[in-house]
Amino acid sequence: MVSNLIKLGLGSLSVLVVFSCQPSAEHKNSIVKRTTDSCRYYRYNVGQIISNLGCKNCHVSFNVDKIDVYGITTWRGLAAMDSLKLIDYAFTKKHKGWYSKNGDFKTARMDTLSDCEIRSVIRYIKDFGRDIPMPSQ
């Protein structure tokens, strides 16, 4: 009886181990997603997006401080932000609605940017803070 109970227990355990070692469907999907991600970072194009949005008109890029004399976060200040905070700060709910469809800057709506473009813009900003030199030839 005891022996049967032990056998049953060990059997259940091995079934559990086998199932727990199988990748879940969700995990498999995430692998597929990662390998098919076609978002490619191209610095020049991102620079054009930033130029067209006019980000650096307010968030000046050459200021050594993180906040300028007008209380506006500089480019360096943006680069020092955590990426998630940066997305929230720049794209989600900040800019006081200026870039929304009824805002002051409605002609350059940020919500028309694709997810890839947003990620690329974030990388462009973060690269500035990482002090990566610009290579030439």
Place this chain on the structure above:
Amino acid sequence: MTTDLVHAISANLAILQNQPLSGGIVAKNLHISDNGSGELSLYGDFTITLKVLDLTTNGAPSLNNLMTFTQQVMTAKLRGGGYKGGIRTFKYNSAKNIFDKSKNWTYSIRYNFNFIVNVIQISMLNQLKGNDFVLAVVDSIGHQFTDQYGRRQSSGGLTQGEGGPATVSYNSWKKNKYIGVHEFFHTLSLDDIEDPDKKNRLMYHLGDNSGQIISDTERGDIFDFIRKYLGDITKVSQSNINLNTVNQLKTFLNNPINGFKFNKTRFR
């Protein structure tokens, strides 16, 4: 006591005001015209000075020729004014000649800027001021980068971003006379280009260039950068802001990631 202090401050301000402006960009005769329909025209006479610091071990006999060439190309590329639309900034109040920080506005800006470019050699760091532009000539640059095709590329020049110091390897500069201008235009905010259909552009940086064109958009970006870099474009005369160039250059040259080889005894 208070009166003395006020007099002392006034006297110092007067001395400062009478001193000629200096630095990488000196602007005179600045003025703004607003057509009332969303277009500003900016006028001004600019002198851009790039100081070249030779840090090579064995000297650079072709340096004068390269500097003259760089000066000529920069002058040519900056000529002709520029235009940039969709500039989102603050509303310009022409009556007060100020930008109202409480009101947003979208402008097109027509740049009517005239440039004089000077590329001059310096031999000592004390000839370099905090708001100067500098191009340091080094023996070699170890830094490599990966291009968009995944290929590793070596660097003939390296610049520390907008407003920052630029460097060029002497041997690379001799082989490609345009590298000096290319690097300095990074200082003036332009990015590198790797598009195969833009090989005719000065900022294309993979070595197989078919030309050295600066596009109208790029010229607009440079003028836009200069406008912001001056701090207050509404003043008649302005110089670019102080970014402590000597310290920036020192940090840049000694960053091991960049792999600069140069004669350290000449950095004095």
